Amino acid sequence: SQQGEEDPQALSIQEGENATMNCSYKTSINNLQWYRQNSGRGLVHLILIRSNEREKHSGRLRVTLDTSKKSSSLLITASRAADTASYFCATDPSGYSTLTFGKGTMLLVSP
Amino acid sequence: GAVVSQHPSWVICKSGTSVKIECRSLDFQATTMFWYRQFPKQSLMLMATSNEGSKATYEQGVEKDKFLINHASLTLSTLTVTSAHPEDSSFYICSARGQGVGIQETQYFGPGTRLLVL
Numbered sequence: 001s002q003q004g005e006e007d008p009q010a011l012s013i014q015e016g017e018n019a020t021m022n023c024s025y026k027t028s029i030n031n032l033q034w035y036r037q038n039s040g041r042g043l044v045h046l047i048l049i050r051s052n053e054r055e056k057h058s059g060r061l062r063v064t065l066d067t068s069k070k071s072s073s074l075l076i077t078a079s080r081a082a083d084t085a086s087y088f089c090a091t092d093p094s095g096y097s098t099l100t101f102g103k104g105t106m107l108l109v110s111p
Numbered sequence: 112g113a114v115v116s117q118h119p120s121w122v123i124c125k126s127g128t129s130v131k132i133e134c135r136s137l138d139f140q141a142t143t144m145f146w147y148r149q150f151p152k153q154s155l156m157l158m159a160t161s162n163e164g165s166k167a168t169y170e171q172g173v174e175k176d177k178f179l180i181n182h183a184s185l186t187l188s189t190l191t192v193t194s195a196h197p198e199d200s201s202f203y204i205c206s207a208r209g210q211g212v213g214i215q216e217t218q219y220f221g222p223g224t225r226l227l228v229l
Contacts, residue, residue: 030216031216033216033217035220040202040223040225041222041223042115042117042204042220042221042222042223043155043204043206043220044220045217045218045219045220048216048217088154088155092216095216096216098145098157098160099145099157099218100157101154101155102154103153103154104154106152
C-alpha cells in the first residue's frame, strides 16, 4: 500500500526558481528518503533523513522532516533544466526493511 | 561506487514466452535485492524481496509462480516472467542493498527493464 503521498503531483517552474515538494506518510518511520527518476530510467538516491533529524542539506537540496505531522519536504534551490524529473519520497519503518514509495511529483524546469 | 546494472534494458516478446531479467551489483555485495514494477506515470510497487541463498518474499497479490526470483549469489538476482501476457508489460526495476556500502539503509537502483509483451 502507498505510504508516502507527494504534493503537488506536478510542478512547472522556470530555471533559477526554487522548487518545493511535500510528502506525507501515515505510520511511524525510521527514516525517509528522497529519490529522483528521469523519464524511463531507474531511481537515483538523493538524500536520507532519519527520524531524529529535522533538517538535512546536500548541495542545492534541503530536506526537512516533521515526525509530529508525519511530513517531509524537499526543496531544490536555483533549479536547472537538468532537474526535470519525477521525485519520490520513500519511507522505511525500521531501517532495514523495505521501502514504500509515494506517487511522486513530476517537476518540469523550463529554460 | 554502488552501481547496479540490469539486463536487458528493453525486451519485446510474444505472449506465452518467458523472459529473464538480470540484476547485478557491480562493485558491492548485495545481501538483499528488491524487485519493483512501475506502470507509466505511477509509483514503484514492490513485488518481492530476495536475500542471497534463500527464497524470495513476495508481496501480497504477486504470483510467485508467475514471477520467479533467484538470488543465487551476492551480486546477481534474476526475475523470470513466465508465460508472459500483454498485461505483464511494464517497467521492472531492481534495487540492491549491501553491507558496508554508503548508508546501509539506502537502496541502489538499476536502470530498469522495459518489457513489452505482444
